[in-house]
Amino acid sequence: MTSLDLLDWQGSLPAGSLVEIFQNGAITHPDRLFITDKQIRLTWGEAEKAVKGFSETYGDRLHGKDVAMFMSNGSNFFITYLGVLFSGARPALLNAAMPRKSGAILMNTLMPEMVFSDHVLEFNEQAIVVDQALIAAWIATDSARESACGQGDEPATYLFSGGTTGVPKRILYTHRKLVEAGARMQWGWPLRPAEVFLPIAPYSHIYGFLAGICLPLQSGGSSIVPERFHPADVLDLIENEKVTVLGGGPPAIYQAMMADPDLDKRDLSSLRVCPGGGAAYPVEVHRRWKALTGLTIFEGYGMTEVAPIAVNTEELGHRAGAAGKPVPDTEVDIVDLETGTRSLPRGEAGEIRVRGPHIMPGYCNNPEETELVLRDGWVHTGDIGVIDEEGFLTITDRKKDVIIHKGFNVFPREVEEAIMSHPSVAGVCVVGAPDERSGEIVVAYVTLRDGFEIDQDGLCEESKQFLVKYKLPGRVEFLDALPLTPAGKVDRMALKARARASQEAVSA
CATH class of the missing domain: 3.40.50.980 (Rossmann fold)
Incomplete structure (x- = not known):
């Protein structure tokens, strides 16, 4: 090509x-x-x-x-x-x-x-x-x-983000910014005329919107939409409809497809572009997909406030485990965690900030949250990263406590409030634990009021009235008391360490 x-x-x-x-x-x-x-x-x-x-x-x-x-x-x-x-x-x-x-x-x-x-x-x-x-x-x-x-700088579409507090924030994008963002997705994953797309991520999610709405429109393509994500059904559609661009998404999508026992019998010869995003990819996922299919997963990085930010590409290079290099006309800077204003040298980790023609104008009717995230023309992502000497961006951690589950942001506060609404619950702290398939799972540590009882299934069932499925805890542990710091606050770091150790024991 x-x-x-x-x-x-x-x-x-x-x-x-x-x-x-x-x-x-x-x-x-x-x-x-x-x-x-x-x-x-x-x-x-x-x-x-x-x-x-x-x-x-x-x-x-x-x-x-x-x-x-x-x-x-x-x-x-x-x-x-x-x-x-x-x-x-x-x-x-x-x-x-x-x-x-x-x-x-x-x-x-x-x-x-x-x-x-x-x-x-x-x-x-x-x-x-x-x-x-x-x-x-x-x-x-x-x-x-x-x-x-409308046209150009007139208002176009509302997308929703958790911002920094977990309460959904509304962002009103203009027509120009949507076209700019879609074009940069196309730069990252170069397309031919009349590509055949198989979208997987929800259209209401920024990744699904850009990959499933903007790219098919801007390339004059066709969309083959599965009723649900099931590996065998998706593989059937790739074969029967001659799909050329896989919707991709977080690692779990590719892991599930690789787990299909008939993968080696499938005709994937039409498939050309395999994007990835929404969560960091283990290097092993890249290696196995390449070995099984001969195709490369081109990983990228973005967020509702600005997407895409960086992408691995054939032209600028591909590095498994990295988020790639910045998209055109977009600056990515690593700054100190204390002030967020001092640019750090290559190789040093700090908060990622971004500016470009497709960044959000701010959160609707929320100047306080806007001021926290959008400063001097830069979107402060809340992610910790490092840029190496060759210009590759790697995401190393999260500045906040946001949990990234299957590419979706899960904010502990929102889950905690849902759990705390149950009359049996005295206290709760929600953290993330690393998980090979989904990036992270949601772990809730719960204390109960004296004389009350409830199990994990009951607690999750009651929480469904507040939370979509991917925000529900994957594991609930009941404690006699939550650990506290010397200042009397819940020791979230101690619980994160506990959750990580428990998950490693389960995975071993």
Whole structure:
């Protein structure tokens, strides 16, 4: 493969929005497959009809308004998202499995004009459930409606991040920043025209959004969406649909696929690009995948506040275990932990800060949290890293206590509050323990009130009303008392050491 075979990653930068890119694609290749899932199979031309039909139905009501979306990956998400943008509205991308109480809190904060989902929502009975029949109805509308989508620096899409406290923070990205971010993903994972993508990470997650929404749009590609992630099903789709770009994600995705007993019998000859991100990759995962498939996992690094940040590439080099080198026009600096202002020399670990054309403008209606993270044009990531003499960035630790489980941020405070809401619980401290498959698992140390009893299953079941599945503790240990520091605070470091030792004993 030569550079002449690849799309210019800057080719989509003149576009004012993702909708403009989408409509250009619908004009140039209307009969190319756009997306297929368990519900429906749509060409680019049919997808454009569906988007226009959506806007014909809801556009006048939605123009200039906020819209909430609670959907898993699929045609319903992709079409609804483009339809909201086409109508000149601002979609907020939320976890499809949002628990009832958390969903209600976010709705009270956002106050959307409309809510769209792929299932009935307990906390919003008025939500429009988008299914195959509704998409077909939008296509049949045969609308000639023109796009009302904003352009450039106008507001485009809300994404959500935990920030530094664990309470979801809303970030409003402009159309320009979305196009800039998607282009840099394409730089990291160079694409050919008409790639065939198999997305795995949720579209509502920054990695899933860029890899599953922006890249297919900007390369004029096709999306093959699995109903769920199951290694055998994914391998079937790669074979049958001739997938060229694997959705990738955290190491557990590749580990699960490598564990499939029939992997050596599979035809993966179409597969060309294997991205990775969301959690640090053990070198052994890189080695085994290469040995089994002949393909390289190109690991990258980013966060909701700015993504991508750095990527391993063929052009600039690949180093297993490293996050790669900075994407174009993006500065990565390592600064001291005390002030966050003094740049450190190569080879010395410190906090990673980043600035570039695609960084967030700040958290909506939250100046305090914005000031903590966004300082003098730099996003302070809260991650500890080092840049070596060759310019490779390696993530070495977390400045905060955030737990990275399967590529998702799990904030101890949020889990602790959910557990503490149970009447049996007297105290709790949540920490992360290293785990080879998922990066880290959530470990909760709990003390109970006198005379009360509950086990791990009961505690997790009760916590489901507050927490999505990946935030639930993977292990709960009940203690007579939580260890304290001399200052009387819970000794989180002691519990981290205990959790690490226990997990190592389990894995041994």
